[in-house]
Amino acid sequence: MESTRERPVTMADVARAAGVSRTTVSFVLNDRSGVNIPGTTRERILHAAEGLGYRRNAAAQALASQRSGLFGLVTEIVTSPFAADVIKGAQWRSWEDNRFLLIAPSENEQMMEAAAIEKLLEQRIEGLIIAASWHQAIEVPENAHQVPCVLVHCFDESGRLPSVVPDEESGGRAAAQELLAYGHREVAHITLPPGIPAQVGRLRGFGAELSAADVALPDQRIVAGDGTAESGYHGAAELLDGPNPPTAIFCGNDRMAMGAYDAIKERGLRIPHEISVVGFDDQQALADSLRPGLTTVALPFEEMGAAGVRKLTAMTTGSRDTSSHLALDCPLHRRSSVGFALR
Amino acid sequence: MESTRERPVTMADVARAAGVSRTTVSFVLNDRSGVNIPGTTRERILHAAEGLGYRRNAAAQALASQRSGLFGLVTEIVTSPFAADVIKGAQWRSWEDNRFLLIAPSENEQMMEAAAIEKLLEQRIEGLIIAASWHQAIEVPENAHQVPCVLVHCFDESGRLPSVVPDEESGGRAAAQELLAYGHREVAHITLPPGIPAQVGRLRGFGAELSAADVALPDQRIVAGDGTAESGYHGAAELLDGPNPPTAIFCGNDRMAMGAYDAIKERGLRIPHEISVVGFDDQQALADSLRPGLTTVALPFEEMGAAGVRKLTAMTTGSRDTSSHLALDCPLHRRSSVGFALR
DNA sequence: CTGTTAGCGCGTTCAA
DNA sequence: TTGAACGCGCTAACAG
Numbered sequence: 001m002e003s004t005r006e007r008p009v010t011m012a013d014v015a016r017a018a019g020v021s022r023t024t025v026s027f028v029l030n031d032r033s034g035v036n037i038p039g040t041t042r043e044r045i046l047h048a049a050e051g052l053g054y055r056r057n058a059a060a061q062a063l064a065s066q067r068s069g070l071f072g073l074v075t076e077i078v079t080s081p082f083a084a085d086v087i088k089g090a091q092w093r094s095w096e097d098n099r100f101l102l103i104a105p106s107e108n109e110q111m112m113e114a115a116a117i118e119k120l121l122e123q124r125i126e127g128l129i130i131a132a133s134w135h136q137a138i139e140v141p142e143n144a145h146q147v148p149c150v151l152v153h154c155f156d157e158s159g160r161l162p163s164v165v166p167d168e169e170s171g172g173r174a175a176a177q178e179l180l181a182y183g184h185r186e187v188a189h190i191t192l193p194p195g196i197p198a199q200v201g202r203l204r205g206f207g208a209e210l211s212a213a214d215v216a217l218p219d220q221r222i223v224a225g226d227g228t229a230e231s232g233y234h235g236a237a238e239l240l241d242g243p244n245p246p247t248a249i250f251c252g253n254d255r256m257a258m259g260a261y262d263a264i265k266e267r268g269l270r271i272p273h274e275i276s277v278v279g280f281d282d283q284q285a286l287a288d289s290l291r292p293g294l295t296t297v298a299l300p301f302e303e304m305g306a307a308g309v310r311k312l313t314a315m316t317t318g319s320r321d322t323s324s325h326l327a328l329d330c331p332l333h334r335r336s337s338v339g340f341a342l343r
Numbered sequence: 344m345e346s347t348r349e350r351p352v353t354m355a356d357v358a359r360a361a362g363v364s365r366t367t368v369s370f371v372l373n374d375r376s377g378v379n380i381p382g383t384t385r386e387r388i389l390h391a392a393e394g395l396g397y398r399r400n401a402a403a404q405a406l407a408s409q410r411s412g413l414f415g416l417v418t419e420i421v422t423s424p425f426a427a428d429v430i431k432g433a434q435w436r437s438w439e440d441n442r443f444l445l446i447a448p449s450e451n452e453q454m455m456e457a458a459a460i461e462k463l464l465e466q467r468i469e470g471l472i473i474a475a476s477w478h479q480a481i482e483v484p485e486n487a488h489q490v491p492c493v494l495v496h497c498f499d500e501s502g503r504l505p506s507v508v509p510d511e512e513s514g515g516r517a518a519a520q521e522l523l524a525y526g527h528r529e530v531a532h533i534t535l536p537p538g539i540p541a542q543v544g545r546l547r548g549f550g551a552e553l554s555a556a557d558v559a560l561p562d563q564r565i566v567a568g569d570g571t572a573e574s575g576y577h578g579a580a581e582l583l584d585g586p587n588p589p590t591a592i593f594c595g596n597d598r599m600a601m602g603a604y605d606a607i608k609e610r611g612l613r614i615p616h617e618i619s620v621v622g623f624d625d626q627q628a629l630a631d632s633l634r635p636g637l638t639t640v641a642l643p644f645e646e647m648g649a650a651g652v653r654k655l656t657a658m659t660t661g662s663r664d665t666s667s668h669l670a671l672d673c674p675l676h677r678r679s680s681v682g683f684a685l686r
Numbered sequence: 687c688t689g690t691t692a693g694c695g696c697g698t699t700c701a702a
Numbered sequence: 703t704t705g706a707a708c709g710c711g712c713t714a715a716c717a718g
Contacts (some may be wrong), residue, residue: 010711021689026713036687058466059405060711063694068402078435084427091430091446092421100445100466103434123401123443284627289636291679336634353695364705369697380703403695406710 009052017048025049029056062124069099071312072120072147073129073305074106074113080133081283082301086152089305090129097313099126106130114141121146127312130154131305135165135197148315152308153301155325162315162324164307168201169208171297171330175250175278176209178295178332183341184248184276188221190235190260192252199252202280206250221246225256232259240267240275247341248276254283257294257337272339282333293335300328352395360391368392372399405467412442414655415463415490416472416648417449417456423476424626425644429495432648433472440656442469449473457484464489470655473497474648478508478540491658495651496644498668505658505667507650511544512551514640514673518593518621519552521638521675526684527591527619531564533578533603535595542595545623545640549593564589568599575602583610583618590684591619597626600637600680615682625676636678643671 015022028045062068071094075083094101104116128147132154140156151163192199207217223238225231251257257279269275279296287294358365370378371388405411414437418426437444447459471490475497483499494506535542550560566581568574594600600622612618622639630637
């Protein structure tokens with residue numbers, strides 16, 4: 001029984017079949033610039049490769065050339081509802097750039113994240129993207145520094161690593177614009193936990209756009225929340241029960257908007273007829289369960305993923321990209337929670 | 344300037360540092376069974392590797408061992424809203440199985456799909472998953488047969504390739520159960536294009552569950568749709584304007600449910616008070632824009648992705664898995680479009 | 687412009 | 703148990 005092991009055809013086979021050396025084959029198959037190979041030879045090689053069913057071996061190429069053509073992405077894939085969008089954007093962009101994207105789950109346990117990166121490093125990735133589930137300063141694992149690294153939806157304190165984050169201020173402005181367009185002048189805001197980028201940016205953008213339209217946002221109209229539905233409920237209650245209730249509330253995130261809905265309905269007010277609400281994050285599962293549908297500002301996850309890869313490609317191809325901190329606009333997603341102001 | 348090129352440390356370096364041969368290092372690092380190595384030597388090697396910061400080179404290992412540890416997944420990542428869920432399930436499962444998942448976009452152009460697979464093959468994937476955007480029989484590209492291959496959300500006519508599909512019938516049954524639970528006995532169905540698995544299964548399951556409860560589903564109550572909102576509109580109109588309008592409509596998909604909503608509202612009927620609607624597919628973006636929220640049957644994308652990988656792992660590790668055609672349950676997602684029957 | 691030669695880092699057989 | 707030697711498939715100097 002002579003087992004003719006179906007051995008995969010190699011460059012040597014192609015060279016033999018075409019009557020040339022492996023080098024020539026390599027040159028032709030990678031059509032290297034700066035080498036002029038007779039059209040006939042070229043044809044012959046291509047034809048032989050085709051005929052034999054030759055297929056490049058990426059591992060061999062990676063080993064020999066010291067370049068894997070791989071990018072890595074660590075993200076909270078299982079627990080974060082947003083991770084899929086970042087992956088989608090990054091994945092597509094990588095493919096366009098003729099690279100594969102390796103994904104590794106971090107689930108934000110610091111240990112696991114380092115381990116995940118380690119796995120990626122074993123694959124000799126040429127670049128790494130670390131994506132966080134919320135806009136924050138992160139502690140970058142030591143081993144991440146062994147390859148070009150881009151931070152997505154987060155940044156490091158030192159600011160040494162390039163990052164791609166949402167422009168929270170633009171989101172705040174978008175919310176304000178929408179409310180202003182509907183004639184609201186008595187507006188309020190329920191904030192996120194103080195100090196985090198999302199809290200600072202969203203409020204700042206909101207306030208700036210309002211004041212540009214000569215609409216005041218006094219301190220009594222800014223109540224502190226902590227991001228939970230619970231705090232949204234209390235925040236809205238405080239605003240509505242106060243001496244001068246607003247006609248519209250911009251909530252620092254969708255969860256708080258959910259809480260606000262409860263407080264509003266509890267008081268017999270109708271959304272959007274008597275009061276308008278704008279959220280932030282565009283959480284599908286959440287906006288989905290709210291009645292009426294929540295008009296909210298979305299985070300540009302897909303774009304951030306793509307931008308991260310683009311930046312990585314730029315870095316690995318040597319083009320020194322100076323604009324290393326990118327902030328992407330947060331667009332408004334209209335649903336049904338904003339109506340015309342009564343006052 | 345003696346540039347001490349920071350050459351990555353190899354097994355040879357570890358061997359030298361530990362005073363043993365590369366073979367021994369290889370044995371220890373891969374803790375090969377059937378080899379007894381003195382605890383001391385073992386310790387010494389591990390220590391040396393740690394100290395030198397040794398990191399395995401996946402490409403070299405793949406090349407030498409002829410096993411890449413990679414699985415491939417082709418899917419319509421950019422155009423299909425469901426692809427992300429399949430990816431999520433498959434990705435997570437692969438990681439658990441200690442493998443990386445390579446994703447390639449197909450966008451259902453037959454040419455592009457083959458090209459995508461070709462790229463994956465160059466990476467020497469050990470298994471391939473082909474995922475479709477709707478449950479259908481597909482033409483499997485020739486090159487897909489060069490590695491173990493599992494079909495997700497689709498199947499090949501010949502039935503030779505293992506597949507993981509949604510159990511459409513279970514979804515039809517779930518819809519019926521929900522309506523029955525709310526006391527509906529006058530129910531109708533708007534079908535998908537005739538013949539496709541989703542149409543056949545959903546209707547069959549729906550009908551079976553009804554008849555098990557002694558509820559009739561006469562032919563006049565089954566109107567043909569084609570999957571578009573337009574056809575849903577007309578189907579619902581036909582049902583509502585007929586001699587004996589139903590109290591509940593099960594639509595073959597969400598898009599048709601959207602159309603049905605219009606016909607219903609146009610006739611001054613309220614959902615779910617006067618008529619109930621159940622959809623199929625659980626399309627976020629769609630169910631999100633409907634008022635009231637659409638109760639609908641979901642396709643188990645994440646589970647299908649995971650099951651596909653699991654099957655692949657089983658195949659590549661040789662365990663002959665006979666149950667090669669897997670059908671996963673479709674669970675109901677309750678929102679607000681089902682209410683108690685008035686009649 | 688083409689062929690020769692030497693690695694890339696690791697798995698694995700075969701002796702010792 | 704350990705070490706020497708070869709091969710995996712390809713890239714890249716360096717000659718010719």
